[in-house]
Amino acid sequence: MIRAEHIVKSFDGRVVLNDISADFAPGITNLIIGQSGSGKTVLLKSLVGLHKIDSGNIYYNDVCFNRLPFKERKAIREEVGMIFQGGALLDSSNVEENVRLPLDLFTTMSMSEKRDRVNFCLKRVNLGDVNHLYPAEISGGMIKRVAIARAIVLNPKYLFCDEPNSGLDPMTSVLIDNLIQEITQEYNITTIINTHDMNSVMEIGEHIIFIHQGQKWWEGTKHDILHADNRELNDFVFASAMAKRAREVEM
Secondary structure, three states: OEEEEEEEEEEOOEEEEEEEEEEEOOOOEEEEEOOOOOOHHHHHHHHHOOOOOOEEEEEEOOEEHHHOOHHHHHHHHOOEEEEOOOOOOOOOOOHHHHHHHHHHHHOOOOHHHHHHHHHHHHHHOOOOOOOOOOHHHOOHHHHHHHHHHHHHOOOOOEEEEEOOOOOOOHHHHHHHHHHHHHHHHHHOOEEEEEOOOHHHHHHHOOEEEEEEOOEEEEEEOHHHHOOOOOHHHHHHHHHHHHHHHHHHHHO
8 A cells, every 4th residue: 555645746846746645555556647747757756756755745554655764765665666668678688687687686586596586477477488588679568568577576565657558559558558457466566557548547447546737636447537527637538539549540
């Protein structure tokens, strides 16, 4: 469980997050949606500790994360997995080395133990015989699956995903969505996904926060969203659906 209480964040005197409170439960897919510039990425980065908030509190279970000393915050960060927008694989490292990186940094496992763990995670994301390939040799969808494998290699309690479907075709996007949801449920992870993809919202939106101009404007599920009496949300849903359709036509 991650809980945000009255989060305020400003940059150069401009308020980007204004009094946002929300609970993110484990075992379900928690989505943050909103237009570009709405503050959703800042909220995600604030929750994971990449941005220092101006006021409010962020709790990981019952621990107030933002008030911990650096060493204790570091211990919680080791329980966090991150999936970045472009995958963020190291181009000079092969797939096995990319997935193994957190094990090299944060564990004392033997090389054979690390290899077993890497192979388990790659198998979990339905990748085989790719250990010695480099990022330039695999597809965009495979890169995202390698990124997921790396994110779960330390058995995280918390998983943060920044636009995990960015740049993917619709079919691959659905596969990535379903994979993230399956892993979330299987390991009871607190998963928070930042997205503007309405297909993702309607596929896996078990808990959705809509951010508008730095404020929490709406909260609900994928079943609620189509019947919401909220003009800004409705405008966002319509515009996102039209943009998605235009991209699919271009493909």
